[in-house]
Amino acid sequence: xxxxxxxxxxxxxxxxxxxxxxxxxxxxxxxxxxxxxxxxxxxxxxxxxxxxxxxxxxxxxxxxxxxxxxxxxxxxxxxxxxxxxxxxxxxxxxxxxxxxxxxxxxxxxxxxxxxxxxxxxxxxxxxxxxxxxxxxxxxxxxxxxxxxxxxxxxxxxxxxxxxxxxxxxxxxxxxxxxxxxxxxxxxxxxxxxxxxxxxxxxxxxxxxxxxxxxxxxxxxxxxxxxxxxxxxxxxxxxxxxxxxxxxxxxxxxxxxxxxxxxxxxxxxxxxxxxxxxxxxxxxxxxxxxxxxxxxxxxxxxxxxxxxxxxxxxxxxxxxxxxxxxxxxxxxxxxxxxxxxxxxxxxxxxxxxxxxxxxxxxxxxxxxxxxxxxxxxxxxxxxxxxxxxxxxxxxxxxxxxxxxxxxxxxxxxx
Amino acid sequence: xxxxxxxxxxxxxxxxxxxxxxxxxxxxxxxxxxxxxxxxxxxxxxxxxxxxxxxxxxxxxxxxxxxxxxxxxxxxxxxxxxxxxxxxxxxxxxxxxxxxxxxx
Numbered sequence: 001x002x003x004x005x006x007x008x009x010x011x012x013x014x015x016x017x018x019x020x021x022x023x024x025x026x027x028x029x030x031x032x033x034x035x036x037x038x039x040x041x042x043x044x045x046x047x048x049x050x051x052x053x054x055x056x057x058x059x060x061x062x063x064x065x066x067x068x069x070x071x072x073x074x075x076x077x078x079x080x081x082x083x084x085x086x087x088x089x090x091x092x093x094x095x096x097x098x099x100x101x102x103x104x105x106x107x108x109x110x111x112x113x114x115x116x117x118x119x120x121x122x123x124x125x126x127x128x129x130x131x132x133x134x135x136x137x138x139x140x141x142x143x144x145x146x147x148x149x150x151x152x153x154x155x156x157x158x159x160x161x162x163x164x165x166x167x168x169x170x171x172x173x174x175x176x177x178x179x180x181x182x183x184x185x186x187x188x189x190x191x192x193x194x195x196x197x198x199x200x201x202x203x204x205x206x207x208x209x210x211x212x213x214x215x216x217x218x219x220x221x222x223x224x225x226x227x228x229x230x231x232x233x234x235x236x237x238x239x240x241x242x243x244x245x246x247x248x249x250x251x252x253x254x255x256x257x258x259x260x261x262x263x264x265x266x267x268x269x270x271x272x273x274x275x276x277x278x279x280x281x282x283x284x285x286x287x288x289x290x291x292x293x294x295x296x297x298x299x300x301x302x303x304x305x306x307x308x309x310x311x312x313x314x315x316x317x318x319x320x321x322x323x324x325x326x327x328x329x330x331x332x333x334x335x336x337x338x339x340x341x342x343x344x345x346x347x348x349x350x351x352x353x354x355x356x357x358x359x360x361x362x363x364x365x366x367x368x369x370x371x372x373x374x375x376x377x378x379x380x381x382x383x384x385x386x387x388x389x390x391x392x393x394x395x396x397x398x399x400x401x402x403x404x405x406x407x408x409x410x411x412x413x
Numbered sequence: 414x415x416x417x418x419x420x421x422x423x424x425x426x427x428x429x430x431x432x433x434x435x436x437x438x439x440x441x442x443x444x445x446x447x448x449x450x451x452x453x454x455x456x457x458x459x460x461x462x463x464x465x466x467x468x469x470x471x472x473x474x475x476x477x478x479x480x481x482x483x484x485x486x487x488x489x490x491x492x493x494x495x496x497x498x499x500x501x502x503x504x505x506x507x508x509x510x511x512x513x514x515x516x517x
Contacts, residue, residue, distance in 0.1 A: 239459035248456040253483075298432035301461050301484045307414070308428060341455055397455045398447060 019186050020065070020193040023058075023200045029226035030058045030198075032380060033218050035205050035241060036233035037061025038070040039181070039366065040358055042188035042199075043373020044231060044380070046104075049195035051374075052381035057197045058227075059189075060220060062204045062234075066185030069235045072303075072335030073366040074258050074280060074292045075181045076271055078115045080135050080142045080173040082127075082408035085391040086344065087138045089371060092388060094175055096370035106187035108179045109285055115176020116145075116154055118274040118320075120165040127407055128171040141174045154270045158322055165276055165319065176271050178282050178290075184369055208245040208355065215245075215354040229380055231356040233372075236301070236336030238346075238359035247351045249359060250397050251338045255296045256363055257309040259332035261324070263287035275407075277316040288330060291317055295337055295363060303334040337362045342402035343409040347376065348385045348393040356380060357394060364409045415486075417468070420493045421475045433467030435460070436478060436497070443507035463489055 008015050032048060034041045037059045048054040061067075077097050079090035101107050119125040128144050135142030146169040151159055159167055193199055200222070207219035208230070217226040232241045242249045264287050273280040278294040293313040296306070310332065318325055339362045340346060346360035358376055361368070375389045385393060391403050415427040435458055440449045458464075461484055468479045468491070478497060480489040 239457065240461060248452065248458070250455040250457060251459055252457050253459055297428075299459070299483055300486055302486055304486065398451045400451075 019190045020199050023198040026200060026203070026220065026222055026225055027056075027058070027198065029217075031056040031228050033057075033225060033227040033230040034059045034233065035218070035230060036068075036235075037065050037185075037189070037199060037201065038068050038233060038235070039066065039185045039188065039369040040070075040235075040361070040372050040376075041231075041233040042066075042185055042192055043369050044233065044358070044376045045192040045197045045199075045373075046188045046195070047373045047377035048380060049192055049197050052377055054377075054381060055196035057192075058225065059192070059197060059199045060203050060205055060218070061199065061201045064201050065189050065199065066182050069335040069337070069361070069365060070185045070369075071182050072256075072258070072333055073181055073363075074282070074290050075178045075284075075366060076115070076176070076273075076280065076282065077110075077179060077367045078173050078176040078271075079140050079367075080115065080117070080131055080171060080176075080408065082131050082134060082405055083344075083403050084134060084138060085403050086405050086408070087135055087140055089388050089392075090367060091138065091140050092374075093368050093371035094177070096374065097177065097179065097367075098175075100179075100184070100187070100370060104187035104191045106183065106190060108183040108187055110177060110179045111285060112175060112177045113269055113271050113282065114153070115173040115271045116150070116273065117171040117173075118157075118167050118272065118276075119169050119171070120167060120274065120276045122168070124276060125169055128169065131171055131408055135173070143172050145170050145172045154272065156268055157272065157320055163319060165274075167320075178271065178284065180285070181366055184366075188369075188373065205241065205244075208241075208352070210246070210352055210355075213351075213353055215352055229354045229356070231358055231376060231380060233358040233376075235338050235359065235361050235365060238338050238357070242350070242357065242359070245350065245352045245355050247394075249338075249346060249357070249394070250341055251346070251360055252299045253301055253336050254299050254339045255302060255304070255334045256292070256337040257296065257305060257313075257332065257334040258290070258292035259310065259313070260284070260288040260290050260330050262328045262330045264289065264327065272320065274316070274320065277319060279313060279316040279320070281317060281320070289324070289327070295339060296334075301336060303336060305332050305334060339363075341397075343405040344403040345392050346394050347372070347389045348379060350394060360392075362409065364405075417479070417488055418491050419470045419473075419475065420477045420491055422470060422473060425470065429470060429472055431469040431471055433469050433476065436465045436467060439502060441504045443504060467494075 209217040268283040271282040340360040
């Protein structure tokens, strides 16, 4: 090994396989400019190039590939939502995820675990039953399990009755999975790059150019680009970019913090979530417990950490798994989440012609990466919103036709 | 622990406070357009920088205004709402015969 490392260090050429071709200079014009090089932006680029033959595409990324919320989520994939619109949409995403390693010829470490949303009250149990019925009606595996079954399926849980919030049952979603989130961005980025898409990192969009209500180009800190169409996929900064394009979004930017423990031997197969306790826990393939909770209590454009988050989250994790009390935290981080009033995303057309939005991904964006890429690419290529994403259009707010997913999209907001 | 200065109660832990949204002009609900109402109820400026916001001290049920930088999280100033609002906000009754104009 030391000789291999020495050889690597002294090599004149770059010895490892590159994920992306270096993009070089910005071209003066592109058919489509994708603002944001996270999972969503790269997936849109991939499906445009692969299935719609649109390869004159630039992905413009302010930082580095997958360095935003793509690398900051807790990597949970599931489709047991509450509204039929939500369930159908996320179900297609789960199906695409199941085949994604083959599709991209890149291992995303997709790991099907089973997802348990705990109920601590009768009211929560009723909602679980409701979700299970909506899910089953739409062909999604989802069922209610009570304490005796839960004890067999997740024996690690503290099911005693003399705790502050005893567990009454859970919504069990067998296809619930986790994946390596960075690999999803790298896989899509690499595949898009091989199909001819230019990925420009360290490039910031500073303006949107329009003539007569129609998009004509974007301005970046490396020069202006003409383009036929553009889409923004920049969670956290969605409102800032929308303001450049001349419209407002129903979004508040609120930090979402998460953390991982030191690596432990594999002991927890299931993904465990509790809405009442504001916590979700899974064990990654590296053995770290990946833990997250509710968003911060007020809007902020910052990825700072707070002690309140750790105290609150860990107290609740210990309610579920008291034996973890001596385990140490390894690292902690935050992402900036686009929170919408109905806890559903905002996708599709905007008031500016040929400019599209992919925003409002709050705390539920990673699991939608493949379906967003596929369906937004279809929208950009054809100009018409596919049925699957039409309910999430920006104009739904003016029509007061919201898609309420508060009970199923995340925890404790 | 982050401290916020309440105009009524002095410095308190920020966990005692609830965020209430940006201070915006309230449109007349009976006379504004649907677009204005949507903007007021659902759309957000979501400004990067110093913003004037409503905050609520929950234990004493006291609403006040804070100017806060949404990038650095610095609370620039807090003051009672009476500094901006001197009178109760009342809107005239809906015009006669207007049975839900502009409603979807």
